[in-house]
Amino acid sequence: MNVRISPEEISSVIKSRIESFSKTYDLSQVGQVLEVGDGIARIYGLENAMAGELVYFPKQDLYGMVLNLEEESVGVCLFGDDSEVKEGDEVRCTGRIAEVPVGDALIGRVVNPLGIPIDGKGEIKCDRFRPVERIAPGVIERQPVKEPLQTGIKAIDAMIPIGRGQRELIIGDRQTGKTAIVLDTIINQKGKGVICVYVAIGQKNSTIASVVKTLERFGAMDYTIVVAAGASEPAPLLYIAPYAGCAMAEEFLETGRHALIVYDDLTKHAQAYREMSLLLRRPPGREAYPGDIFYAHSRLLERACKYSEAKGGGSLTALPIIETQAGDVTTYIPTNVISITDGQIYLETNLFYQGVRPAINVGLSVSRVGGNAQVKAMKQVAGRLRLDLAQYREMESFAQFGTELDKATIAQLERGKRLVELLKQPQFQPLSMAEEVMVLYVGVHGYLDDIPLDRVKKFEEEWLAALRSEYKYILDEIESKKEISEELDEKIKKAISEFKARFK
Amino acid sequence: MDDKFLIAEKYAQGLFSYARENNLVDQVMEDLFILKEAIAHVPEFLYWLSVPIIQKEEKFRFVSDVVQALKISSAVEWFLMVVIDKKRVEFLPWMIEKFRFFYNIYHHRVDVKIVTVRNLTDSERQLFLHVWGGYLNRWINLVEEVDPDLIGGIKVYFEGSLYDASIKKRLELLKEELVR
Numbered sequence: 314m315n316v317r318i319s320p321e322e323i324s325s326v327i328k329s330r331i332e333s334f335s336k337t338y339d340l341s342q343v344g345q346v347l348e349v350g351d352g353i354a355r356i357y358g359l360e361n362a363m364a365g366e367l368v369y370f371p372k373q374d375l376y377g378m379v380l381n382l383e384e385e386s387v388g389v390c391l392f393g394d395d396s397e398v399k400e401g402d403e404v405r406c407t408g409r410i411a412e413v414p415v416g417d418a419l420i421g422r423v424v425n426p427l428g429i430p431i432d433g434k435g436e437i438k439c440d441r442f443r444p445v446e447r448i449a450p451g452v453i454e455r456q457p458v459k460e461p462l463q464t465g466i467k468a469i470d471a472m473i474p475i476g477r478g479q480r481e482l483i484i485g486d487r488q489t490g491k492t493a494i495v496l497d498t499i500i501n502q503k504g505k506g507v508i509c510v511y512v513a514i515g516q517k518n519s520t521i522a523s524v525v526k527t528l529e530r531f532g533a534m535d536y537t538i539v540v541a542a543g544a545s546e547p548a549p550l551l552y553i554a555p556y557a558g559c560a561m562a563e564e565f566l567e568t569g570r571h572a573l574i575v576y577d578d579l580t581k582h583a584q585a586y587r588e589m590s591l592l593l594r595r596p597p598g599r600e601a602y603p604g605d606i607f608y609a610h611s612r613l614l615e616r617a618c619k620y621s622e623a624k625g626g627g628s629l630t631a632l633p634i635i636e637t638q639a640g641d642v643t644t645y646i647p648t649n650v651i652s653i654t655d656g657q658i659y660l661e662t663n664l665f666y667q668g669v670r671p672a673i674n675v676g677l678s679v680s681r682v683g684g685n686a687q688v689k690a691m692k693q694v695a696g697r698l699r700l701d702l703a704q705y706r707e708m709e710s711f712a713q714f715g716t717e718l719d720k721a722t723i724a725q726l727e728r729g730k731r732l733v734e735l736l737k738q739p740q741f742q743p744l745s746m747a748e749e750v751m752v753l754y755v756g757v758h759g760y761l762d763d764i765p766l767d768r769v770k771k772f773e774e775e776w777l778a779a780l781r782s783e784y785k786y787i788l789d790e791i792e793s794k795k796e797i798s799e800e801l802d803e804k805i806k807k808a809i810s811e812f813k814a815r816f817k
Numbered sequence: 818m819d820d821k822f823l824i825a826e827k828y829a830q831g832l833f834s835y836a837r838e839n840n841l842v843d844q845v846m847e848d849l850f851i852l853k854e855a856i857a858h859v860p861e862f863l864y865w866l867s868v869p870i871i872q873k874e875e876k877f878r879f880v881s882d883v884v885q886a887l888k889i890s891s892a893v894e895w896f897l898m899v900v901i902d903k904k905r906v907e908f909l910p911w912m913i914e915k916f917r918f919f920y921n922i923y924h925h926r927v928d929v930k931i932v933t934v935r936n937l938t939d940s941e942r943q944l945f946l947h948v949w950g951g952y953l954n955r956w957i958n959l960v961e962e963v964d965p966d967l968i969g970g971i972k973v974y975f976e977g978s979l980y981d982a983s984i985k986k987r988l989e990l991l992k993e994e995l996v997r
Contacts, residue, residue, distance in 0.1 A: 327995070334991050338982035343974065358977040385822035405979065 342406035344368075347386055349398045352547035353592040354389045356404050362387050365446060367407045373397045376427075377404075378411050378549065381593050388593045390549035392427060410446065413557045414439035415564035420508065423525055423539040426554040428561075431541060432525075443564060445556040449615035456621045458655075461686040462573065462630050465501030465743020466494065466671060468736045471695040471753055472702075473658055473678045476686030477507075477571055477628035478619025482650055484635045484642060485660030489672050491634050493740050494658065495575045496524065498632065500531045501743035502573060507630075508565045509537040510574040512558035515551050515581030518543040531741060538562075548592075551585035559616050562629055566618070569625030574617070578634035579610060583646045600645045610646075611653045656680035670737055675702055689796035690750045697757040698732060705729020724762070731761040734769040744777075747791035751780055751805070754797075760809050764816075776812060784808045822915075825908045829915030832896050837923070841892050846920045848893040849913045855887060856910060866897075867906040876901050927953050930960040932972040932983075937961060949973070 344358030354377060362368065366379045368389055375398070381388030391398070413428040416439045423432035430437050458476035475481045483491050499509045511528075513521045521541045528534045538561055542554035555576045565572040576582065583606055590603035598604045610633075617631035633654065635647050640661065642651065651657055656679045665672035687695070704725055712718060712726055735756040738744075744752070752773055755761055764772050780788055787808060790801055797805070836845040856862055862883075866876055877898055884894040900906055921927060929949060931937070937945070942959070950957050953975065964972075968984035 330995060331991065334994055337987065338980060339986050339990065341979050341981070342977055343979040344977065360977055 341408075344387070344404045344406075346370075346398055346400055346402040346404060348400065349391075349395050351588075351592050352391050352395055352549050353589065354391055354395065354398060354404075356387050356389055357385065359387050359404065359406055362406050363410070365410045367409050367411050369405045369407050370398060370402060371405060372402050376407075378553070380589070381595070390552070390589055390593075391547065392549055392553075393547075395547070410444050411553060412442040412444045413560050414441070415443045415561050416441050419538045419561055420536060421534050421538075423521075423541055425546075426540060426542050426550050426557040428557065441564065443560040445553055445560050446612075447560070447563070447616070449612065450618050450620065450624075454621055454624050455618050456626075458619050458682045458686050460571075460619075460628070461683070461688060461691075461746075462498075462507070463501055463505070463743075463746050464494070464498040465745070465749075466497055467738055467744060467749045467752060468671060468673050468675065469494070469658060470687075470746065470749050471691060471736075472675050472699050473656065473673070473680040474683035474687040474691070474695075475630065475632075475680060476619075476683045477630050478617060479656070479680070479682055479686070480614045480617045480631040480633065480654040481680060481683070482633050482635060482654040482657040483660070484637060484647060484651070484657050485672070486637050486640055486662050489660035489662055489665050490670060490740075491636070491660060492524065492577055494660075494671055495577065495632050495634065496527055497741060497743050499528065499537060499573070499575070500533045500741060502536065503531075503533060505571075507536070507571045507573050508562070509533070510540060510558045510562045510572065511537060512540045512542075512555050512574065512576050514542050514554050514576065514578060515544050515546075515585060516541075516577065518545065527741070548585040548588040551582060552589055555579070555582055555613050559613060559629075559631075563616065566620065566627040566629040567625070569620075569627045571628045571630075573630045573632065576613075576631065576633040578636050579650055580634075580636045580646055583610070602645060606646070607649050607653075610650055614650075614653050655682045668737070669733060670740075673736075675699075675736075676706060688746060690791050690794075691746065693797050694750055694753040694757050698753055701725075701728055701757060702732055705732065728759065728762060730766055731764070731769050732756050734766060735761065735773060737770070745788070745792070747788040748777060748780065750791055750797070751787065752777065754805060755809060758809075760813065772816060775816060776809075779808075779812050784812075821908060821911060824905060825911030825915050828896075828900065828905065828908070828912045829919060832892075832912070833916055833919040833923075835896075836892060839892070841890065842920060842923060844890050845892055846916065848887075848889040849916055851887050851889060852893065852897075853910070853913050855883070863906060863909060866901055867904075869904075873901065921958070925955050926958055927955045927975060928960070929953070929957045930962060930974040932962045932964050932967065932974075934963065934965050934967050934969060936963060949975075 342359050342361055344356040347355045347357045356368070359368065362379045362382065364379055364382055368377050368379060370377065375391060375393045377389040377391045379387050379389055414437060418437050418439050422430055422434065422437055424437070425431050458478045460477040462475045462477045464470055464475060469475065483494055485491050499511065502509055511524065513524065521543060525534070525539055528537055540554055540558040540561065542551045558574055562572040562574045583602060586606060586609055587602050591597060591601065595603045614631055614633060617629045619628045620626055633650060635650050637647055638644070642648065659674045659677040660672045661674045664674060705728065708722055708726055709729065735752065755776060761769055761772065787801070787805055791797065832845065836842045865871065865879070880894060880897050880901065900909060931945060946957050946959065966985060970983035972983050973980040
């Protein structure tokens with residue numbers, strides 16, 4: 314129906330709203346800037362300011378957040394350029410705490426930590442806001458993690474499974490493929506009803522641009538929000554970026570949907586918070602980090618959860634990333650975040666350069682709650698896989714001494730080598746759960762033992778192609794029943810025998 | 818904890834106690850006001866008193882000359898010498914502010930700044946002092962400022978608060994309302 318509204322009608326609506334506008338004055342708290350520098354300002358006055366409250370600098374049209382409440386002054390971090398702020402400038406309390414726009418309108422967009430679009434695609438029309446900080450849901454509102462979040466990466470889904478609502482740390486040195494894992498995970502959520510939020514903290518703008526481009530290339534921006542706080546942004550923006558991203562993701566959690574949030578990375582977040590804290594003259598602790606750095610991360614990661622059915626059953630899965638130096642996980646921030654999360658995926662430089670990609674050290678990686686969320690079919694193959702790999706690693710160290718080995722040990726070593734080969738996976742090629750199960754099935758059931766090591770990759774590729782065409786019914790059955798029944802087991806064995814007979 | 822304010826408060830409190838015991842509160846306030854004006858006009862004054870390269874005795878002689886020229890009371894002169902001796906000259910402007918704070922409490926007064934689009938007439942000023950004096954329940958030290966940007970109405974600053982009843986602010990609020 315075509316509704317026509319005349320200009321007179323619009324004018325009359327505006328007129329009535331102006332007439333009904335009754336506010337004749339505004340009463341606010343004001344203070345004066347005492348000193349400013351490095352994104353931090355000290356304000357005299359503002360006696361009733363609240364911790365975390367937004368304050369407004371009218372002359373510069375700039376906002377800041379109250380962080381330190383002192384006897385005569387307050388310490389404020391500025392969300393913008395501080396070069397225009399001068400001593401004696403007026404500052405007003407707003408009575409509001411920092412909040413960001415939330416909602417479906419943000420999906421597919423790149424925003425800064427204040428929710429302002431930076432992708433040049435125009436204004437974002439959001440009618441809802443959420444505070445960047447909030448108390449994490451309590452025990453009653455939660456339920457245990459029980460649904461899997463498929464990453465599409467064989468090694469992770471089989472041995473370090475992630476459940477919806479879990480917090481799984483991805484830790485490793487620079488250039489070990491940490492971001493690659495989360496990008497694969499985001500790409501794999503296509504059509505699975507999981508909305509992803511990628512929070513880039515302190516990264517180069519070129520890196521952020523390439524991440525966005527990759528996500529666009531694989532159609533993943535259709536269900537992803539990118540919150541970008543580049544390296545050139547002031548420390549306060551880097552500090553609130555993960556909290557702002559979490560608030561955006563919580564909107565989906567609260568509406569009974571599933572969300573995945575990636576913090577890339579929390580090391581730079583900790584450094585930004587350290588910078589701010591030192592400028593605010595808070596006492597430094599270990600490695601000069603402030604005393605509440607653990608709380609800064611724990612309160613953020615605790616917001617990830619699986620809601621009870623009464624609360625809608627939504628979930629928020631968090632994948633924080635931590636960058637280590639020379640593989641040292643015993644430094645302050647890595648140990649903190651390891652203890653907060655429900656497990657970690659440990660990536661190693663050595664493995665990366667040996668060609669094992671993703672370079673996951675399966676011995677040190679663990680998922681404390683994801684096992685409950687793993688589907689039965691995967692459990693049926695993954696149990697053997699973990700055992701075989703553990704034995705392989707143990708014997709591998711013996712084999713290095715050049716001692717003579719018995720037949721069983723040699724067979725175990727050969728099996729292990731093939732399994733390691735099988736777990737290698739190129740970037741941006743996530744597999745479905747059923748495909749992963751079938752690929753691992755051939756490995757753990759010894760069908761690869763007589764295939765030369767350098768032909769394992771080719772075998773896998775062709776086996777996958779065969780599964781997708783002539784043996785599609787196997788994949789379909791695993792996807793629907795989520796387990797390998799005895800009957801299906803027979804079918805699978807038959808299919809593998811047929812395939813092996815013609816594999817050259 | 819901000820040391821600057823704490824130190825300034827201690828010195829101001831000391832000076833105020835002395836002034837009150839000797840019935841010199843108004844005189845000292847007046848002298849400090851002159852001193853504040855002098856500092857605002859000649860910023861080098863404070864610098865000269867705080868540089869460590871100049872001998873303390875030299876600074877004392879300089880203070881005596883300045884005090885004589887500005888006709889400041891001996892109470893403030895001695896106070897300045899104590900401040901120089903304790904190497905706290907950089908906090909002097911804050912000490913004056915704090916003294917004014919104690920002075921206002923003592924005299925039941927409050928500092929109020931009014932911003933208008935034009936100068937107030939006598940009757941408007943009297944009306945303002947009457948209404949706001951009653952509202953704040955204290956005598957008002959009024960500072961007036963003119964800002965044509967307000968379009969109309971008034972802005973009143975008092976005790977860390979801003980009462981904004983200007984047309985400019987009302988238009989801003991109306992804009993927010995319409996956008997919402």
